Amino acid sequence: MTGSLAILGLGPGGPAQRTPEVDAALAGATDLIGYLPYVERIPPRPGLRRHPTDNRVELDRARHALSLAQSGARVAVVSGGDPGVFAMASAVFEAIDHGDPAWRALDIRVLPGISAMFAAAARIGAPLGHDFCALSLSDNLKPWPLVEQRLAAAATAGFVIALYNPISRARPWQLGAALDLLRQHLPGTVPVIFATAVTRPDERIAITDLAKAEASSADMRTLVMIGTAATRLVTRGEGVAPWVYAPRSVTA
Amino acid sequence: MTGSLAILGLGPGGPAQRTPEVDAALAGATDLIGYLPYVERIPPRPGLRRHPTDNRVELDRARHALSLAQSGARVAVVSGGDPGVFAMASAVFEAIDHGDPAWRALDIRVLPGISAMFAAAARIGAPLGHDFCALSLSDNLKPWPLVEQRLAAAATAGFVIALYNPISRARPWQLGAALDLLRQHLPGTVPVIFATAVTRPDERIAITDLAKAEASSADMRTLVMIGTAATRLVTRGEGVAPWVYAPRSVTA
Structure with missing residues (x-):
């Protein structure tokens, strides 16, 4: 057999x-x-x-x-x-x-x-429509300084960032620290998306900006996406969430 | 209507x-x-x-x-x-x-x-199993120096790199230039995968290393993946392609 x-x-x-x-x-x-x-x-x-x-x-x-x-x-x-x-x-x-x-x-x-990030992206438009990276915030299997180094490199180089494993009971402070670090490298107006339990009955999607983003918006089932200075919101009127997309063209 | x-x-x-x-x-x-x-x-x-x-x-x-x-x-x-x-x-x-x-x-x-990169990764193991980025090599919609900056940032920070749009008739030299640039930042032993027409009848997958990687291995339908120094090959004996995976643990 x-x-x-x-x-x-x-x-x-x-x-x-x-x-x-x-x-x-x-x-x-x-x-x-x-x-x-x-x-x-x-x-x-x-x-x-x-x-x-x-x-x-x-x-x-x-x-x-x-x-x-x-x-x-x-x-x-x-x-x-x-x-x-x-x-x-x-x-x-x-x-x-x-x-x-x-x-x-x-x-x-x-x-x-x-993947969770593509399902989450599809729900709100095309936020990963240009160069992007996927990064786990867990420091169970890699040292935290390496996470910080990768976050800084990705933000500085203009990658949209999809954060996996943003928070858990055993790792309560990492997402807050990551957002603080990103605020040093990116404008406060950069869109941030918290997509929780995507496609499931209790799906919850919040769109905010980096200045206002708070780690408490995430739980273990959340995929966090950090845009770039080029990321655009397309408003759709009162009470309707905007679409979020990464333009295909980038000027240096 | x-x-x-x-x-x-x-x-x-x-x-x-x-x-x-x-x-x-x-x-x-x-x-x-x-x-x-x-x-x-x-x-x-x-x-x-x-x-x-x-x-x-x-x-x-x-x-x-x-x-x-x-x-x-x-x-x-x-x-x-x-x-x-x-x-x-x-x-x-x-x-x-x-x-x-x-x-x-x-x-x-x-x-x-x-996505093409996950289909390609699945064919050979788990090469994207840790932090990774997806980057288009096309300079139709962004300036080439920005592509270079992103390649260097991703390689230096230890992201596995998935390259989309690696080559075309109108963009014949970019992939070669990208491989040359990556050789300045990564060891020559880093695995490089050329995955062409994945899951289609003419699928073709080549696994080599950065020192030996040549742009001529790619065409318009190729997804190129560049590993990191941590990427591992699991050999399977004569005539069988090795599996390629990114270990879950990273030491600084």
């Missing part, structure tokens, strides 16, 4: 933003592995074993998935958004890199998904 | 990587607008008018789409990959920003797609 491992992106929320190839892999899986809220998105069915786990155990989860695949299971490792963006794909290849050499012969596929 | 405008992402290629909400919008459209190769991906059907256009006319195309929607059509503007990433969404909002104020009242939606 030959197992397989599919590392899947479920997209931001509902099945309307999930690709057919991901649905097919889910339908053929014998074992479902991932962080609890993602596993819970997939309805139970006979023949599908579910292995929800806590956050912050990515490597253990990856090794478990690889062992199951090695023993013949058809394993689906699920992430929200895209599995290659601050999610499980890196953890699986890291586990392979440092694990049982036999794992390198396994049938492993990565199936992309709609 | 009230028209609408959907700005759609078709994903990298086939329908297996296209979302159901995009398929639904295509099924309900009366008019299909976009760059010829993207329009050609959608089969003709009665009741669907097709308006393929040349490249480099994004603003004209956007205005045409808005006028049709204004006159009652259900318009689908199609892009490959994600419409918010160096594609039609920015052009549409730019046209609205500087166009007929009545366009601001139109029913406009952006429907995300699987």
Whole structure:
């Protein structure tokens, strides 16, 4: 019996933003592995074993998935958004890199998904329509000074910035510090977007500017986007949120 | 009669990587607008008018789409990959920003797609698994010195770099210049990936390193990814391409 491992992106929320190839892999899986809220998105069915786990155990989860695949299971490792963006794909290849050499012969596929930042951007216009970067604010796996250096480099060079993992109970001050740092490099008028639980029933999107942006607008499910001095708002009248977009042309 | 405008992402290629909400919008459209190769991906059907256009006319195309929607059509503007990433969404909002104020009242939606960079990354592992940026090498709409400044900033700060629009007949030397510049800031051992026509029948993926990378490996349909000093290759034996991934942990 030959197992397989599919590392899947479920997209931001509902099945309307999930690709057919991901649905097919889910339908053929014998074992479902991932962080609890993602596993819970997939309805139970006979023949599908579910292995929800806590956050912050990515490597253990990856090794478990690889062992199951090695023993013949058809394993689906699920992430929200895209599995290659601050999610499980890196953890699986890291586990392979440092694990049982036999794992390198396994049938492993990565199936992309709609990432949180593109889903969030689509909700308000085209804020990532020019050069941009994606940066995790978590300092669990990299030193905070490196986060600061990257924020400064991105802002100074004119990249729109998408911030992943902006805040959590264990990391309460980092987003505030990041906004303070960005205020040193960018005008206060630069648009800032807090997009929370995008495409889900409790979706909440707030558009403000860097001068007024506050870390308390974000929670664990928020994607924060920081525009540039070129970012434009298109107003649409009373009570309707403006569109936000990055012009295609940039003058130096 | 009230028209609408959907700005759609078709994903990298086939329908297996296209979302159901995009398929639904295509099924309900009366008019299909976009760059010829993207329009050609959608089969003709009665009741669907097709308006393929040349490249480099994004603003004209956007205005045409808005006028049709204004006159009652259900318009689908199609892009490959994600419409918010160096594609039609920015052009549409730019046209609205500087166009007929009545366009601001139109029913406009952006429907995300699987971007070329995530499709390419998924084919070889998880090369974008840590902080990364997406940068267009085209100097049609921004000055070349700004491209150079952004490349240097991204490389120096340790972002993985995804290069869009690397080369074309009208821009033959830019990718070579970019690789030369990156060699000044990054070790020659940094992995470089040329991913061409990803998920399509003529898909071609080449993995090399910065010292050996040559612009001639790219064409108009290539996504180029430049790793960092931390990027790892996981070898898989003779004749099998290695996996490439960005480790989750970074030490300063």
